[in-house]
Amino acid sequence: MSYHILAINPGSTSTKIGYYENDTCVLEENTPFRKEFVPGKVHVLDEFDARMETILAFLDKVGKKPEDMDLFVSRAGAPCPVEYGAYRIDKEMVSAICFADRPTYHASLLSVVMAFCLARQAGKQAIFYDAIDADQAPPIAHVSGIPGKRRGVGCHNLNTRMVGREVAQTLGKAYEDCKFIIAHLGGGMSISAHDHGIITDACTSSEGPMSPQRCGRVDFVQLVRMCFSGEYTLTDMQRLTDSGGLLSYLGAKDILEVEARIAQGDEKAEFMYKAMAYQVCKAIGEHFAVLEGEADAIILTGGIANSKLFTGWIEERVGRMAPVRVVPGEREMLALARGGVRVLRGEEKMKTLSFLPDGCESLEELKTAFMARRPDLLDKPAVQAILALS
Ligand SMILES: Nc1ncnc2c1ncn2[C@@H]1O[C@H](COP(=O)(O)OP(=O)(O)O)[C@@H](O)[C@H]1O
Numbered sequence: 001m002s003y004h005i006l007a008i009n010p011g012s013t014s015t016k017i018g019y020y021e022n023d024t025c026v027l028e029e030n031t032p033f034r035k036e037f038v039p040g041k042v043h044v045l046d047e048f049d050a051r052m053e054t055i056l057a058f059l060d061k062v063g064k065k066p067e068d069m070d071l072f073v074s075r076a077g078a079p080c081p082v083e084y085g086a087y088r089i090d091k092e093m094v095s096a097i098c099f100a101d102r103p104t105y106h107a108s109l110l111s112v113v114m115a116f117c118l119a120r121q122a123g124k125q126a127i128f129y130d131a132i133d134a135d136q137a138p139p140i141a142h143v144s145g146i147p148g149k150r151r152g153v154g155c156h157n158l159n160t161r162m163v164g165r166e167v168a169q170t171l172g173k174a175y176e177d178c179k180f181i182i183a184h185l186g187g188g189m190s191i192s193a194h195d196h197g198i199i200t201d202a203c204t205s206s207e208g209p210m211s212p213q214r215c216g217r218v219d220f221v222q223l224v225r226m227c228f229s230g231e232y233t234l235t236d237m238q239r240l241t242d243s244g245g246l247l248s249y250l251g252a253k254d255i256l257e258v259e260a261r262i263a264q265g266d267e268k269a270e271f272m273y274k275a276m277a278y279q280v281c282k283a284i285g286e287h288f289a290v291l292e293g294e295a296d297a298i299i300l301t302g303g304i305a306n307s308k309l310f311t312g313w314i315e316e317r318v319g320r321m322a323p324v325r326v327v328p329g330e331r332e333m334l335a336l337a338r339g340g341v342r343v344l345r346g347e348e349k350m351k352t353l354s355f356l357p358d359g360c361e362s363l364e365e366l367k368t369a370f371m372a373r374r375p376d377l378l379d380k381p382a383v384q385a386i387l388a389l390s
């Protein structure tokens, strides 16, 4: 039997959509996404209309309707830490995401909402798979240094776990028998330690290297001073995560453009690009320590792993720790489709999540607090639709 699956994967720079029959890709598209910056507080649904338009246009192109799908599989964005694997997306989860009070939102949270809306319209189910918040790290990795504030361990779980499995296979081993450091080098970056199938620690741009468009780890005293100096608005601070990194130094985030400038002798571009590689190496070193100085391989993946210049600089600096394996691009769409097929075939159980933020007793209370906090959003059709759910 052939299952029809729509895989939805919005990232910082693009919306990737794939139509799969079982795990065979019929059509996949990667549409660049340009973030609009509007002053004031952000909300997870800000990009809903633009991203949904891309998905509906894709379905048109493939000659399918939402009703033709058996399952919608989303990259996620979960409202709280979860385990790896598949979770059912239901109205409680979507409400918890939409009514939460967050300073910024990753597009993978919106993905969950979009998958739910499409599935609901079609009378089908939606799941998310290997969420970026899936966190099975040991307690020691969760110590933040601030009592009462748990440090989260999240990374490009979907791609790194899939790539880990592929590299393990080439080594003649199971992923669950290997120790890997995996650097996902894309518009956003993460470095993670994989120890016998569990990601025991990880950092993303907020604690690790700058990326083409994110500022990376910043001295926290400096950051607090910036926040309270009066020189920067909330939007300015939020833009550090979307318009920081190489983009803020060079005015370019497209790595091919940066490399073209270097080839023409642009010394500043070369210095900043090298600085980004240097920061990736520092994070790899940290995660080598997490693995107690023992790794089967250091794996470099993501779009920037296509660059021999960049991966070469990294290998020069960390190659003595463990063999470096380069797996350019990402396998997220295939990982989503395969997760969906396993669920539809009954080979993997779909988990459910019941979550309310700290101090909140019911969904109704969360909704009421949201309506009082964000009256500016109440007339948006997408917000109205989510409010009407509960
Ligand atoms: N052939 C290439 N060589 C070097 N960098 C590339 C290449 N193709 C894409 N990139 C860079 O990879 C990044 C996007 O990677 P990707 O893994 O698709 O990230 P994301 O999903 O976070 O948008 C961009 O910064 C892009 O410029």
Ligand SMILES: CCCC(=O)OP(=O)(O)O
Binding pocket: 010, 011, 012, 013, 106, 132, 154, 155, 156, 157, 186, 187, 188, 189, 190, 204
């Ligand atoms: C866990 C990090 C998520 C991230 O940075 O994703 P993108 O690279 O898609 O923005």
